[in-house]
Amino acid sequence: MLTAFFLLAVLTSSSDAQSICEHPANLTAASGQFSSPGYPDNYPINTQCSWSITVPEGKLVRISFLAFDLEDDSGCGYDSLVIHDGDSTLDYRLLSACGSNIPRSTVSSTNTVLVVFTSDGSITKAGFSAVFTSEDAPATCGPDEFTCMTGTCVDVNATCDGVNDCGDNSDEYTC
Structure with a gap:
């Protein structure tokens, strides 16, 4: 009887996780908060959740983590x-993270990001809690300058030269 109850509880929590993450959540606001399913309790196994975050036109998205604890693997x-810089998994990866170190704050180059959380079939942890905010896009750079993802400007000839001139390596991404 106890085994049957445990099995039912596991099946219920697995189907709840699937219903929570069945479709991407669309978060459209100037700011907000989101977290892994079940946070602060452990997230479920075999789960993939997506959040498409859009802030007002002309703004950029900043994602900051309040807590972070995922299964660690190099x-x-x-x-x-x-975190993808746009609304598709084909868009540039701004961040890929796991483990228990809180990732750095990440800023997009447009007003939309796609956040994808994935868990496998074994170890689970507490997950993450994050906030998103909108911020002004940096001033545009001159015609002979490249705009780094950090908002700084570097000479256009500094792109694709194998040197991290921007500090975030964005001048080397599309080479």
């Missing part, structure tokens, strides 16, 4: 959180 091949 290549983040088990449980991971990925």
Whole structure:
């Protein structure tokens, strides 16, 4: 009887996790908060959740983490959180993270990001809690300058030269 109850509880929590993450959540606001399913309790196994975050036109999205605890793996091949600079998984990866170190704050180059959380079938942890805010886009650079993702400007000839002139390596991304 106890085994049947446990099995029912596991099946219920797994189906709840699937219904929570069945479709991408669309968050459209100047700011907000989101977290892994079940946070601060452990997230479920075999889960993929996506949040498409859009802030007002002309603004950029900043994602900051309040807490972060995912299964650790040097290549983040088990449980991971990925932030894409746009609304598709084909867009540039701003961040790929796992483990328990709180990731750095991340800023997009447009007003939309896609956040994808994935867990595998084994170890689960508390997950993450994050906030998003909108911020002004940096001033545009001159015609002979490249705009780094940090908002700084560097000479256009400094792109694709193998040197991290921007400080975030964005001058080397599309080479």
